[in-house]
Amino acid sequence: DQQVKQNSPSLSVQEGRISILNCDYTNSMFDYFLWYKKYPAEGPTFLISISSIKDKNEDGRFTVFLNKSAKHLSLHIVPSQPGDSAVYFCAASEGGISSGSARQLTFGSGTQLTVLP
Amino acid sequence: DAGVIQSPRHEVTEMGQEVTLRCKPISGHNSLFWYRQTMMRGLELLIYFNNNVPIDDSGMPEDRFSAKMPNASFSTLKIQPSEPRDSAVYFCASLGTGRNQPQHFGDGTRLSIL
Numbered sequence: 574d575q576q577v578k579q580n581s582p583s584l585s586v587q588e589g590r591i592s593i594l595n596c597d598y599t600n601s602m603f604d605y606f607l608w609y610k611k612y613p614a615e616g617p618t619f620l621i622s623i624s625s626i627k628d629k630n631e632d633g634r635f636t637v638f639l640n641k642s643a644k645h646l647s648l649h650i651v652p653s654q655p656g657d658s659a660v661y662f663c664a665a666s667e668g669g670i671s672s673g674s675a676r677q678l679t680f681g682s683g684t685q686l687t688v689l690p
Numbered sequence: 691d692a693g694v695i696q697s698p699r700h701e702v703t704e705m706g707q708e709v710t711l712r713c714k715p716i717s718g719h720n721s722l723f724w725y726r727q728t729m730m731r732g733l734e735l736l737i738y739f740n741n742n743v744p745i746d747d748s749g750m751p752e753d754r755f756s757a758k759m760p761n762a763s764f765s766t767l768k769i770q771p772s773e774p775r776d777s778a779v780y781f782c783a784s785l786g787t788g789r790n791q792p793q794h795f796g797d798g799t800r801l802s803i804l
Binding site (some may be wrong): 606662 | 694704732734735738740783785794795
C-alpha cells in the first residue's frame with residue numbers, strides 16, 4: 574500500500590518553461606513534506622519542504638504547494654533549466670511539526686524530469 | 691564541510707558471502723537512517739538510530755540483515771548470508787537536532803549479489 578504516490582514516472586519540459594511535479598498521499602497523519610532531487614550515482618539532495626500549517630513555500634525558482642483537503646502537493650520549477658534534469662522524490666513524515674524535523678520519511682517512487690535545451 | 695560518507699561505493703560478491711556496508715554521518719548529527727532503493731519497491735527505510743540507539747527496525751527485511759551504531763560517527767549495515775535479491779542501492783542519511791532540518795544522504799553503495 575503506497576502511502577505516497579508520484580503517478581508520473583517521467584516529465585519533459587522545454588528550457589525556460591514551468592515544470593510541475595505532482596505527489597499524492599493517503600495518510601492523513603502526514604504533516605511535513607519534502608522534495609528531494611537525485612542525479613545518477615548520487616544520493617538524494619534536499620530541495621524544499623513544507624509543513625501542513627502552510628499551503629505554499631517558495632525558495633528561488635522552486636515553489637511547493639500543499640492542498641491538504643485533496644492530500645496533494647506539487648513542486649513548481651520556474652524557469653526550468655537543463656541542470657534541473659534529475660529524478661525528483663516526494664517524501665512525507667508524521668510528527669514533523671512537533672519534533673521539528675522529518676524523521677521517518679515515506680518516499681514516493683520518483684519522477685524523472687528532463688529539461689530540453 | 692564533509693557530507694555523509696558511505697563505503698564502499700560498489701560491492702560485487704557471490705551469494706552466501708557476508709557483506710558489510712559502512713556509513714559516517716555528518717558530524718554533530720544525532721540521527722542516522724539506512725535506506726534501500728530497488729526498482730520494485732523504490733526508496734524504503736530499513737532502520738534508524740537516534741543517539742546511537744536503534745529506534746525502529748521494522749523495515750529490516752529479515753534476520754539476515756543487522757545494523758549497528760557503536761558510536762556517533764560510524765554505523766554498519768551487515769547482510770549475512772547475502773542473496774541475489776539483496777542487490778540494490780543502499781543509502782545512509784543523517785539528521786541534525788535543529789528544527790526543520792532535512793535528512794542528508796550519502797551517495798550510496800551499489801550492491802550486486804551474484
